[in-house]
Amino acid sequence: MQSDPPSSIQSSFTQIGVEPPFVSVLEKHGITVPTPIQHQAIPAILQGKDLVGIAQTGTGKTYAFGLPMLQSMAHEKGRALIIVPTRELAQQIEEALAPLASLYRIGIAVFIGGASMHLQRRMLRNNPRILVATPGRLNDHLEKKTVTLREVRILVLDEADRMLDMGFKPQIDRILAHVPRERQTLLFSATMPKEIMQLASAQMRLPLRIEVAPSGTTAAKVEQELIIVQQVNKGMLLQSLLRDYHGSVLVFSRTKHGAKKITRLLNDQGFPAAEIHANRSLGQRRAALQGFKTGKYRILVATDIASRGIDVTGIEVVINYDLPDDAGDYVHRIGRTGRADREGRAISFATPSQAQHIREIERLIRAPLRRRSHASVPQLPLEEGRSDKRPQRRSSPRSFPPRSGAPRHGTQRKNFRPRRRY
Template identity: 50%
Template sequence: MNLIKGFPVEQPASDFYGLGIAPKLIETLTRLKFKTPTSIQHKVIPIALEGKDLIGIAQTGTGKTISFAVPTVQQLSIHKFRALVLVPTRELALQVEETFIKIASRFGIRTVSLIGGDPIRNQIRILQKLPRVLIATPGRLLDFLEQKKIRLHDIGILVLDEADRMLDMGFAPQIEEIFKNVNPDRQTMFFSATMPAAIMKMVAHYMKAPVCVEVAPSGTAAQHLTHELFIVRHEMKKDLLAKLLDRYRGPILLFCRTKRGASRISRDLRTFGHSCAEIHSDRSLAQRRASLEGFRLGKYRVLVATDIASRGIDVHGIELVINYDLPDAPENYVHRVGRTGRAGRAGHAISLATPDQKRDILNIEQMIRMVLPVSQHPDIPSASFEKHSATRSFQKRSLVRKRPNYPSRSRKGTNSF
């Protein structure tokens, strides 16, 4: 596998010229006010336009969608095949669909999202119009395959967006079944914030001499992000939250571990006098869309979410992410806090931990390769972990991590890059 780093990056392109993008697509990007490519776009677009398999390691908010949408649309305008984009959640599917529609509409390329929550008959009706771009969650697409409502033999480009999250959610069997139905002579692109072993296994099986484009070390958080850790007893978390909300004035994204917890915290926030909305699996698709749109428009100051439901939250200007409950897996910390500090803006991430969650914090620190600074609030009694020295020694170990050997499978006539 060839590795291309975006850090430290050579001087990035000041515009989209010189990346191999067709003039009509550059005009479209200009009309949509995309003037300067991000690091991931600068690196990925030329490689994708060559038809090579690739892995893009980048956080949310770095412009990943444009980096695969632009070369996909350009190739679809030339060739007769179709493209398939797999995403973990309905919200992300709709977000990706919106981007494709904006870019592909001038080329007469239709797009459809195949997701749960929408009537399946409506999606079947759109499929009959032969859309060229299919954006789907693995479960719904597999339903279509099993009912023989769709065929994937003509898929020439396959994209897995937020691949690590899809595997975290248990979609590996569905993804493997989908791969069996897709044309093997295709271009495959994986995009992920982290690179766990499960993805490396999939890379070895389904990709051909992929190029790995890494714009930040795998698993690290955004560069313009400050972290804070508060250690408090469980019964004090709600009081601390109330105090923290008074410190900030901008939009806040708050994470809970369960949907029940999200509902409970939303009720508490309203009691505190804060406007808030919730996104979790107990909310219908229409309710989740309304909550997200209300958050974007400023109707709600706080958006309370669970990890699964949060995928696809693409809102600019989030000032603060609060981990009211620590995530189940350290990789999810990276995904959560990646919702702030985007596109070079400053962002803040605050985590609330209880005294018995020392190991969870150590795992997060290993993942992001830094020690979370511990803060205290003067009005809230603080607690502590038993052995602070373990955290410090852990830092020394975690900062020295060997890069994994990326497996690859040879392709005839492969050009090195």
């Protein structure tokens, strides 16, 4: 894999090859200077090169691939396929690219779970040239033969590391089997695990690697803090922190059940909060995200799976109520604050037994998490002798009893339902 040296030269979009009609639209949206990933990626993509882009969330990746993709499609035939891990990210990309695509009447269709298959089939009658899809729903259409990918000339895999973490590798492989081998492939990721390198090696032609920050690097202006707290005291600590800060707050729970209980606790205590996780319908997730953007809800409680595509400017604090299972998810989580060169803060809760898990995060980000205490809870040390790799499954405040009829720990419901596809 080739590497492109980083550049610190500030240039305009015109200087890196973006045509005037697109530049005018960008300027109307207040975008005049390319971000580092855009500065390096756009010229290479316009030259037709395969590309692997390593960049944090919130660095402008959508325009980094979207601008050269649309400019190429304005002058040549063919379709583009953008594969993303979640519904929210698919919708975010469609919203970002639609004003640019309308310049040349390039239609965009979004295929995501939770939406009507029938309506999605009707979209295809308008012959959209760009398809933004989640792996599960696109596979549904391929199985029913309601869509063909024979004309795809540009393939984008966005947040590829997250898609593999979510277990989408089999679906992605099936999709790639339907896409022509002669194509341009663009892969974007915040981290670069070996699985991504293997995917790039198997599916890309001499890809150029652009790394605006080393894999696992967190945003420079995000202050990261760690509080050691007993599980039983997390709810109390969360409420105290919410009184300390007055801006919008994004809270991460490891589980959808935990997210629901945290949201209920906050609303009961007078904190306007909404939840976004796999048990919420597409309409509920849209309403929660829109309410968070407009200020109706000051707090959004999310799981890792559902949080992809949350593009909200000005989030003051990200709180990791639970540490993520995978250290790479820590980078994705805190990337929701400190976006577009703004300052932000990320506060993580860890139980005393999670020393090993903390070390894995610190190893990935190449920096120690600053320990701090809070007056609302006892100050605790890490128990270095213990090495619980995974956080405890209980991810919600103890102020709520288990729901009636819920299975006891270690048992399963008789009617097991497989994990929802995105």
